Amino acid sequence: MLFRFIWVGKTRNAELRALSEEYFKRVSRFVRAEIVEVRESAGGSNVEGIEDEGRRIISALRADTHVVLLDVQGSEKSSLDVANDIKHWQNSGAKQIAFVIGGHSGVSELVAARARATWSLSRLTFTHEMARVLLLEQIYRGFTILNGFPYQK
Numbered sequence: 001m002l003f004r005f006i007w008v009g010k011t012r013n014a015e016l017r018a019l020s021e022e023y024f025k026r027v028s029r030f031v032r033a034e035i036v037e038v039r040e041s042a043g044g045s046n047v048e049g050i051e052d053e054g055r056r057i058i059s060a061l062r063a064d065t066h067v068v069l070l071d072v073q074g075s076e077k078s079s080l081d082v083a084n085d086i087k088h089w090q091n092s093g094a095k096q097i098a099f100v101i102g103g104h105s106g107v108s109e110l111v112a113a114r115a116r117a118t119w120s121l122s123r124l125t126f127t128h129e130m131a132r133v134l135l136l137e138q139i140y141r142g143f144t145i146l147n148g149f150p151y152q153k
Contacts, residue, residue, distance in 0.1 A: 004096060006038065007035075067117075070102075085117075101128055
């Protein structure tokens, strides 16, 4: 199984980038993983820019990829819920899971329609760079729960 973390733009904050890299390294101990950073649109928050970023996100997906979109309107998950989702994907023989964090103006309707699940990390608002760290940490936590590691306590 491959976990792909797809997001718009680079993590510019050095401290958050270091945390993302650390948790990505930890996740990679449990599953093949990769990060795909798609280029931000010059159009920014206009519809054309969102559509442009959406095309880049879609081009990073295979047809059989299970897409999890991170969105404020998504369902909130506990760490145990995340662990159970990972276990389900493992047991179902899923080949590729993609976690998508869109740009600051959201994602295109095409990307939203492609998602099989929509998660919210919290009702609180975080920067996209912080959301990346939180997502990676929760995926790592999910694997530690499944493997009985003391980290999750």
